[in-house]
Amino acid sequence: MPSYLADSFVHRLTDHTCALPECNNSKSQGASMRLCNQCKTIYYCSRECQRAHWKQHKPWCKKQALKLVHEAEVHGDVGADFELWRVAMTPTLFQWICIYGLAVYCHPNDIWTKFVVLSIRPRHPRPSNARKLFLCEDIRVVDRAAARAEPRLLGGDPVAVDEMLASCREQDEQAKRLGEVGAAVLLIHIDTAAGDLVRGMPVIIRQAALGFEELVGWEGLMKDIIDGGASIKHQIAKKERRGEL
Numbered sequence: 001m002p003s004y005l006a007d008s009f010v011h012r013l014t015d016h017t018c019a020l021p022e023c024n025n026s027k028s029q030g031a032s033m034r035l036c037n038q039c040k041t042i043y044y045c046s047r048e049c050q051r052a053h054w055k056q057h058k059p060w061c062k063k064q065a066l067k068l069v070h071e072a073e074v075h076g077d078v079g080a081d082f083e084l085w086r087v088a089m090t091p092t093l094f095q096w097i098c099i100y101g102l103a104v105y106c107h108p109n110d111i112w113t114k115f116v117v118l119s120i121r122p123r124h125p126r127p128s129n130a131r132k133l134f135l136c137e138d139i140r141v142v143d144r145a146a147a148r149a150e151p152r153l154l155g156g157d158p159v160a161v162d163e164m165l166a167s168c169r170e171q172d173e174q175a176k177r178l179g180e181v182g183a184a185v186l187l188i189h190i191d192t193a194a195g196d197l198v199r200g201m202p203v204i205i206r207q208a209a210l211g212f213e214e215l216v217g218w219e220g221l222m223k224d225i226i227d228g229g230a231s232i233k234h235q236i237a238k239k240e241r242r243g244e245l
Contacts, residue, residue: 016091017204019057020049021174039064040083041167041201060167078122078192081133082199088130091203093225093232094118098184098203100218101141105210111184112172115142116203120226121191132229137191139219144185168202181205 016033017026025031025045033043036050039061044050068079086094098104101116120134127133165185172183183202190197215221225235 016043017171017174017178018045018049019043019171020053021170021177022052023049024178025049035087036061038062040068042171060163063163078190078197081122081126082188082190082197084130085133086201089226090231093222094186094201094203095205095209096218096232097139097222098186098205099209099212100215100222101139102184103214104181104184104205105212105214108181108205108210111182111205113144115144115147115185115187116140117142117187117189119189119191127229129229131231134190134226136223136226139222164200168200171202171204175204180207181209 017024018031018033019036019042023045025033027033027043031045033045034050036042036044036057039057041060041064042057044053097118098111098116102110102114104111117138117140119137119139121137123132123135168183168185175181175183183204186201186203188199188201190199221235225232228235230238
């Protein structure tokens with residue numbers, strides 16, 4: 001298999017784009033991106049962009065912030081640990097899960113009709129390495145329409161899912177304006193002692209993803225990356241050296 005798995009394609013995937021629709025700045029272009037400190041779901045390249053987007057973002061932001069407080073009361077530090085883990089694993093992992101889960105290179109339109117569901121659970125005892133905070137249990141793809149018949153899948157709150165999808169649609173439209181394929185939706189289920197904790201996140205699918213090839217056994221590869229707690233680039237390079245890819 002060509003070395004692009006560990007090299008050029010990883011670097012061609014953009015990490016973050018400013019949430020202000022009129023702004024095209026992104027991390028790959030050298031912008032210093034900041035995560036919204038309240039909702040922890042979107043990024044801005046500057047305080048000016050954050051202020052300009054505040055009126056539009058405010059309802060979602062405040063509701064998400066309250067949700068994070070409630071989750072902390074019910075699930076303890078699991079939600080905060082997830083944020084640490086998500087940042088440490090980098091967006092490339094979640095992009096690959098969506099690209100291969102939805103087979104974007106064959107069916108690009110599926111990013112608007114299906115969910116990719118990643119199930120994880122906290123590792124015990126809790127490790128100090130943020131990349132090793134969770135273990136992978138399962139990765140699957142479900143039809144969005146059929147998902148409403150599974151209350152557990154949607155976290156028991158279809159209204160919250162509708163709001164999450166509205167936010168993802170905004171990022172999907174912005175991605176398409178920038179010439180990308182769009183934004184897939186990744187649902188992350190975290191199995192905690194107090195029950196399921198569900199996170200929904202948009203995952204930008206780049207035009208480069210249409211050049212990917214089918215990767216047999218990609219689910220096992222993603223599980224190894226999550227369970228191993230190493231960066232996706234290092235894990236893939238190591239498997240290439242062993243002749244496992």
